[in-house]
Amino acid sequence: MIGTMAFDLSRIPADFFEDPFPYYASLLDGPPFMFQEDGSVLISRHALLSAVYKDVNGFSSDKKLSFGPKFGVDSRLYEHHTNSLVFNDPPLHTRVRKIITGALNPRAIRVMEPGLRRTISILLERMGKKNAQTGSVDIIEDFASQIPIQIIGDLLGIPFDERDPLRDWSLAILGALEPTVSEPQMEIGNEAVEEFQSYLRTLVEVRKKEKKDPETDVLTRLIVAQGAAELSETELLQNCIFILNAGHETTTNLIGNALFMLWRHPDQKVLLLDEPDLIDGAVEEVLRTQSPNQFGNRQTTKLIEIDGLVLKKDVNIHMCIGAANRDPDVFEKPNMFNIRRKNARNHLGFAAGPHVCVGLTLARLEAKIAVTEFLKRFGGYIIKDYSFISKRVRFRGFVSLPASL
Ligand code: HEM
Structure with missing residues (x-):
C-alpha cells in the first residue's frame, strides 16, 4: 500500500x-x-x-522565479527556458505562438505528409534489412526517434547531413527540467544550449540571405518576425531550440509507447490489424495511458x-x-x-487552455502513419526487452526497445 x-x-x-x-x-x-x-x-x-x-x-506559465535558483540566472539553460514561449505569459507567449501556429496548421501539415510517409517507408525498409542480418532492431533508435528528427529538421529547414547532433542536444536540454538535476546533467544541458545556439546563429545568417517559403518554413517565419521587430535575436534562437525539443522526445516516446502497448496487449493489436481505422482511437489511448508528458x-x-x-x-x-x-x-x-x-x-497529454500543444495535429499524424505502416509490415514483432525505460519523472518513454520483427 x-x-x-x-x-x-x-x-x-x-x-x-x-x-x-x-x-x-x-x-x-x-x-x-x-x-x-x-x-x-x-x-x-x-x-x-x-x-x-x-x-x-x-x-x-512564467518560470523565472523557480528557474533562477535552479539554473542560475546567468546560465544558458536559464536564458533558453525563460525565453521559450511555453514558459512565458503574454505578450511574448502570444507573439511567438502566433508565428509558429501559422506553419503548423492543418494545411501546412498536409504538405508535410508525403515526406513523412517517405521517411517512414525508408526506415521500415532499413529495419527489415537489419533484422534479416542481425535478428534484431531497436524500435527507438532505428525508428521512433528518427521520424520527428526528420520532420522537425524539415520544419526548420536544417540540412539533412547536419541533423545528427539534434537528438542529444534535445535530450540534454529537456533533462535539465527534471525536479532534481545533478551537476553533470546541468553542465551537459548548458553545453547543449551553447552548441545548439551557435549552430543556429549560422543557420539563421544563411537563411536570412536565402529565405524559404514562410507558409511552411518556421525559421523563415521567425526571421521575418525578427525583421519586423516582433522578436529579439535571443527570442528567435531560443524558440527554435524549443520547437525542436518540444516535438522530438515527446513524439519519439508516443511512437515507442504505442508499439510497446500494442505488443503488451495482443488482443488490441489484433483488433487494430483487423480494423485499421481504429488507429485514431489507438493513438489517443496511448496518449491517455502512457502520455509522453x-x-x-x-x-x-x-x-x-x-x-x-x-x-x-x-x-x-x-x-x-x-x-x-x-x-x-x-x-x-x-x-x-x-x-x-x-x-x-x-x-x-497535450495540456489544455492557451498553451495547449501547438504540434498536436502533427504529432498525431506522425504516430498514426508510423504505427499503421509498422504494423502492416511487421505485425508479428516481438519486444525482447522493455527494461530500458527512461528514468525521468516528466517524460515517459523508452531509451531503447530491442525487438525482433
Ligand atoms: C506526442 C507528442 C507531443 C506531446 C505529448 C506534447 C505535449 C505538449 C504539452 C503537454 C504542452 C503544454 C506544456 C505546458 O504548457 O505546460 C506542449 C506545448 C507545446 N508543444 Fe507539444 N507535444 C508533442 C508534440 C509536439 C510537436 C510535434 C511540436 C512541434 C513541432 C510541439 C510543439 C509545442 C509547442 C510550440 C508548445 C508550446 C505551446 C505554448 O506554450 O503555447 N509539440 N506540448
Whole structure:
C-alpha cells in the first residue's frame, strides 16, 4: 500500500519510473492537493488540472522565479527556458505562438505528409534489412526517434547531413527540467544550449540571405518576425531550440509507447490489424495511458482560492497529467488499455487552455502513419526487452526497445 502522504517529487521512489501508476492511483484516492516539502503543491485530478490550465489570470506559465535558483540566472539553460514561449505569459507567449501556429496548421501539415510517409517507408525498409542480418532492431533508435528528427529538421529547414547532433542536444536540454538535476546533467544541458545556439546563429545568417517559403518554413517565419521587430535575436534562437525539443522526445516516446502497448496487449493489436481505422482511437489511448508528458507546472499569480483551498501568490503547482489521464471520474476502468474507448481524446497529454500543444495535429499524424505502416509490415514483432525505460519523472518513454520483427 502506498501512503498518499509519502509522495514527494524531490524523493522519487526507485520503482516509480517503471510503474508510476499505483502512485498516481493513490494520489487520486487521496486529498486533491498534495503539499510538497518545498512548499509547492501537486495536483492530479482531471477537473482540477483542466481548471488550472484554463485560468490564465490565476496561474502563470512564467518560470523565472523557480528557474533562477535552479539554473542560475546567468546560465544558458536559464536564458533558453525563460525565453521559450511555453514558459512565458503574454505578450511574448502570444507573439511567438502566433508565428509558429501559422506553419503548423492543418494545411501546412498536409504538405508535410508525403515526406513523412517517405521517411517512414525508408526506415521500415532499413529495419527489415537489419533484422534479416542481425535478428534484431531497436524500435527507438532505428525508428521512433528518427521520424520527428526528420520532420522537425524539415520544419526548420536544417540540412539533412547536419541533423545528427539534434537528438542529444534535445535530450540534454529537456533533462535539465527534471525536479532534481545533478551537476553533470546541468553542465551537459548548458553545453547543449551553447552548441545548439551557435549552430543556429549560422543557420539563421544563411537563411536570412536565402529565405524559404514562410507558409511552411518556421525559421523563415521567425526571421521575418525578427525583421519586423516582433522578436529579439535571443527570442528567435531560443524558440527554435524549443520547437525542436518540444516535438522530438515527446513524439519519439508516443511512437515507442504505442508499439510497446500494442505488443503488451495482443488482443488490441489484433483488433487494430483487423480494423485499421481504429488507429485514431489507438493513438489517443496511448496518449491517455502512457502520455509522453507526465508532468507540467504552473504558478499562482495572486492569492487564489481553488477547489476550496486558498493558495498564496507564487506557489508552484505540479500538474500530474499522467494521473489525470487515469481519473476514474472521467475514464471508466481507467487502467484498461482499450483502443475503442469513446472519450480517450479527453486526455490532457497535450495540456489544455492557451498553451495547449501547438504540434498536436502533427504529432498525431506522425504516430498514426508510423504505427499503421509498422504494423502492416511487421505485425508479428516481438519486444525482447522493455527494461530500458527512461528514468525521468516528466517524460515517459523508452531509451531503447530491442525487438525482433
Ligand atoms: C506526442 C507528442 C507531443 C506531446 C505529448 C506534447 C505535449 C505538449 C504539452 C503537454 C504542452 C503544454 C506544456 C505546458 O504548457 O505546460 C506542449 C506545448 C507545446 N508543444 Fe507539444 N507535444 C508533442 C508534440 C509536439 C510537436 C510535434 C511540436 C512541434 C513541432 C510541439 C510543439 C509545442 C509547442 C510550440 C508548445 C508550446 C505551446 C505554448 O506554450 O503555447 N509539440 N506540448
